Amino acid sequence: MSSWLSDWWSGGTAVVEPATQRDAARLAQLHGASFHRGWGEGEFEAMLTERNTLVHRLRLGRKIIGFAVSRLAADEAEILSIAVAADHRGRGLSRNLLLTHLGHLAGRGVRTVFLEVEENNQPARRLYERAGFAVVGRRERYYREANGQQLNALLMRRDLS
16 A cells, blocks of 8 residues: 555544643543553643643544653653554654654753663664663663562663754
């Protein structure tokens, strides 16, 4: 299938744009489907009003299928969460979302970006490594699974300047 036809078939071209207060419920739904401890609608509403938080949504047609959230402090930022709906993964959409989000962070004067990723989450690690992030530390037993198992987190960093 040609790319324009597959874009049309899947609901249009994916667009990364600033999220709004109206998106809070959908962002919470996506987060809950993607992570063991999902953030609630109220948590997203609060983040969307904070001046030091940057939230982008990934939209396909009229449907929000992903998001990226970062918190900024001086010339540094931490990516708090990034997610794409399960039925849209594996198509390079998260890469577009991440790179666009990083571009907006750079536009706000951010020079260094950090994030934490679960050590065994190979798709996320590949995404971040391909986007120029490098492992700079490790946190033992940082994440707790639903079954009580504790998993390590890797701290990753990328310079934007």
